[in-house]
Amino acid sequence: MNVKMNSNNLFIFIVITIYIALNIYLGINYSPWRDVAQAWLLSRDLSYAELFHQMHYEGHPMLWHLILSIFSKNGFPYDFIFLISTSFVTIAAFLFLKFAPFEKIVKVIILSSAVFIFYLPVVARSYALFPVLIFCLAILWKNRNKYIIEISIILALMLQTHIYFCGFVGGIFLVLLYEIVKDKHLNNNNLLGIAIVLSSLFLLYIQIAPDGTETAGQYEKTILEKLTIYISMPKLYIKILIGKILSIFGFGIFQFDYFFDSSDFIICVPLIIIFIIILIKENSKIAFVFICTYIWLIYISMFHYHVGSGQKIYSVFHFLIFFWWIMSIENKEYLINKILLIYVLLFSVFTWGFTLEIFTKDLKPYYSNSKETALFIKDNIPNNATIIIDNETFDSSVAAYFPQSKFYNPLRNNSNSFATWDHLKDAKFCNGGDFDDLIKNSDILYKNRENLFYLIDNKNEGSTLKMFDKSSFKIKDQWEFADDLIYEENFILYELESH
Numbered sequence: 001m002n003v004k005m006n007s008n009n010l011f012i013f014i015v016i017t018i019y020i021a022l023n024i025y026l027g028i029n030y031s032p033w034r035d036v037a038q039a040w041l042l043s044r045d046l047s048y049a050e051l052f053h054q055m056h057y058e059g060h061p062m063l064w065h066l067i068l069s070i071f072s073k074n075g076f077p078y079d080f081i082f083l084i085s086t087s088f089v090t091i092a093a094f095l096f097l098k099f100a101p102f103e104k105i106v107k108v109i110i111l112s113s114a115v116f117i118f119y120l121p122v123v124a125r126s127y128a129l130f131p132v133l134i135f136c137l138a139i140l141w142k143n144r145n146k147y148i149i150e151i152s153i154i155l156a157l158m159l160q161t162h163i164y165f166c167g168f169v170g171g172i173f174l175v176l177l178y179e180i181v182k183d184k185h186l187n188n189n190n191l192l193g194i195a196i197v198l199s200s201l202f203l204l205y206i207q208i209a210p211d212g213t214e215t216a217g218q219y220e221k222t223i224l225e226k227l228t229i230y231i232s233m234p235k236l237y238i239k240i241l242i243g244k245i246l247s248i249f250g251f252g253i254f255q256f257d258y259f260f261d262s263s264d265f266i267i268c269v270p271l272i273i274i275f276i277i278i279l280i281k282e283n284s285k286i287a288f289v290f291i292c293t294y295i296w297l298i299y300i301s302m303f304h305y306h307v308g309s310g311q312k313i314y315s316v317f318h319f320l321i322f323f324w325w326i327m328s329i330e331n332k333e334y335l336i337n338k339i340l341l342i343y344v345l346l347f348s349v350f351t352w353g354f355t356l357e358i359f360t361k362d363l364k365p366y367y368s369n370s371k372e373t374a375l376f377i378k379d380n381i382p383n384n385a386t387i388i389i390d391n392e393t394f395d396s397s398v399a400a401y402f403p404q405s406k407f408y409n410p411l412r413n414n415s416n417s418f419a420t421w422d423h424l425k426d427a428k429f430c431n432g433g434d435f436d437d438l439i440k441n442s443d444i445l446y447k448n449r450e451n452l453f454y455l456i457d458n459k460n461e462g463s464t465l466k467m468f469d470k471s472s473f474k475i476k477d478q479w480e481f482a483d484d485l486i487y488e489e490n491f492i493l494y495e496l497e498s499h
Contacts, residue, residue, distance in 0.1 A: 011104060012097045019093055019111060020086070023121040027082035030122050033368035033489050034393060034419075037400035039065055039125065040081055041418035044072035045404050055207040057421035062207060063160035064126035078400040085128035086121040092131035099139050100321075101328045106345065110321070113348035115314045127315065129161045134318045137172070138325040144176065145185065151176070152193035156200035163208065164315050167296020171289035173197050178285075244301045245269070248294060248316060275339060279323075282334045286326055293319055314351070320344055368489035369481045370397035373455075376479060377402070377493070386448045387493075390456040390464065391428045393419045397489055398455060407455075408445060410438050430456065430463040435471040439498075454494040461492060473498050 042054055043065040051069070055062045071080060093111055100107060110116070120128050137154050140147040155172060158165040180190050280287040297316075324340035331337075377387070377398070388408045389395035399407045399417035407417045410429045429438075439445050445452065452473075456464050458480065468475055477495040 012094065015097060015108060015111065016090065016094055019116075020090055022117060023086050023090070024083075026118055027086060027122045030082065031368045031371040032078075032081070032124065032397065032400075033370060034397040036081060036124050037078070037370070037397040038418055040068055040072055040078055040400050041396055041416075043068035045416060045418065052207065054420065056209070059208055060126060060162060061160040061204050063157060064129065081124040082122050085124035088128045088132050089116060089121040092135050095132065095135040095139065096321075099135070100325055101332070102325075106341070109345055109348050113317070114351035115317050115348075119314060119351075126162055129157075130165075130315060130318050133158050133161065134322050135325075138322050141326055142329055145179075148176070148189050148193040149196070152196040155197050159197075159200040159204045162315075163204075163300065164297065166204075167299075168289065168293040168319060169197070170296070171292030174292070175285045175289060241298075241302065244298055245272075248297045248301060275336070278336050278339070282336050283327060283330060286323055290319075290323055317344075317347060317351075320347070368397055369491060370489055371401075373398050373481045373491040373493065374401035376481065381453060381493075382451060384448070385451045385453055386445060387453045387455050388429075388445070389417055390430050390454065390460055392417055394457040394489055395455050395491075398491060408442070410442075413442065415444075428460050428463065430460050430467045433467060435467055435473055439473070449498055452496045454496055456492050456494070458490040458492050464492075464494070468494075468496075 038058075042051060042058075046054060048066075048069075051062055051065055055065075067084065068081065071084065072078075093116060096111065097107055102110075116131075120131065133154055137151060140151050140154075144151055151172075155169045158169050177194070180186055180194075276287060276291065279290060320340060321344060324337060324344060327334050327340070328337050378401070381387070386408050387406060388410060389399065390410075392409055392411060395407070396418045404415050404417070407415055409416050410433060411427050439449055454464070465475075473496045475494045476497040479493045481491050481493075
């Protein structure tokens, strides 16, 4: 028995060691872009009250930002951010290796997928919290009556991680509530557990409830307006709905053009229906949670969020692992387990087909040269210089590497270099801004007028040059950080001088 335990511990140690080393190597060579920087800057530069208010415009609850604030508010460098996400996903990997009721080779294949290599640990966003929360829930589920408080806390944290969790949490919560009422176990622990989940749901609502303004995660049109458009163009939007359904159920991972047609629907939807029927037959409670999870995801993707990003598509993966985990504990002979085994393994392998191009672009980097731009500024620009940002949405990915006072935001007349997603969304100062008036009206810039730099995204080069053509300030020098236009975030830095 001891030999077997030691062998298993050695297996976990070897896999985790390789896993950590690989993700740290990828993290060191990764150039994070604005979505990652946005969360870091918000957590660092806003008070907790301001951060809570800002979540409405982000379209996300604030748990991830609170975790980041522990480090960002205490002087940790921005480069540290990927270690935070890697730590959470590594804990999840350990729990999976230790407790999941699957064969070792299956565990290795799953952890070798692009979900667990690169996407969640390296691209440091709130999605990194998904697997550790889901795996903790799976571990406790069999003894849920005993661990109702712990499970309620996990569900509450899920609600504060991402709105994507709401359908899953709702399904789990209703199953637990049904069991409590059916078995007449309405004791203090159960009441406290119910209160914890409902309190978290209320907290989520007051953070991100719509008030008629646009948020980062939501479309400009209301649900009713969008539904009216869907009805007016039924053929087009039925096709979009088909694509959303197939993407959410993970079929998008098996093709590379992200385009679905009627033949895909004819093949895939019957498979989904058959899967649900088998699941209902073998475990109706888990089938109910499954249906709640995916109806919510379809609703969210149709009316609120794009479903195309890897993190959102890969959220499906964790739910499937959870359902498989629970069903395997209950009865390994279930047919649904064999179906999930095949599907999850195929999903794990095909994630690299979906991700490889993105993966190589992020590492070379082709998507963002924010890190290279920041390193140049650190090595070549005087410490007392002020860098004026042109676009708070894009330039935040560079600003995150520096103290707040290093940058000046002419759109806000302050040093905040993050996007607040209000009426100035995607505004660029060079589009209509008067640089001379800006200098006159800013004490910070006026006092440091001999040591000014201007940072832009290369797409705004033409507008910027036109602005300085009619300004008393001229471009003394400039640095470009890319050779072509294939970058998503490609920066130009100008050194300015007054005449």
